[in-house]
Amino acid sequence: MTIHYDSKTDLLYLRLDPQKHTLTNRRVNDDIVLDIDEKGKIIGIEIIDASRNVELETLLPVEFRKAS
Numbered sequence: 001m002t003i004h005y006d007s008k009t010d011l012l013y014l015r016l017d018p019q020k021h022t023l024t025n026r027r028v029n030d031d032i033v034l035d036i037d038e039k040g041k042i043i044g045i046e047i048i049d050a051s052r053n054v055e056l057e058t059l060l061p062v063e064f065r066k067a068s
Helices: none
Strands: 002-006 011-015 024-027 032-036 042-047
Touching: none
Parallel strands: none
Antiparallel strands: 002 011, 011 042, 024 032, 032 042
16 A cells, blocks of 8 residues: 655545556545446545645555455
């Protein structure tokens, strides 16, 4: 998974699958857009007005822990 935050546009993008896909956008609400692949799998999540919708301080930087 990769996380990209653009402070100029206040857009947070979570990419769940790094492979190239043909995507369809599905708006969940005014601030959330899902990128869905041809099989219906969620590939990415776009969060508009991220600083208003997500506590960025707790999200960035990300710490990864592998489950045992």
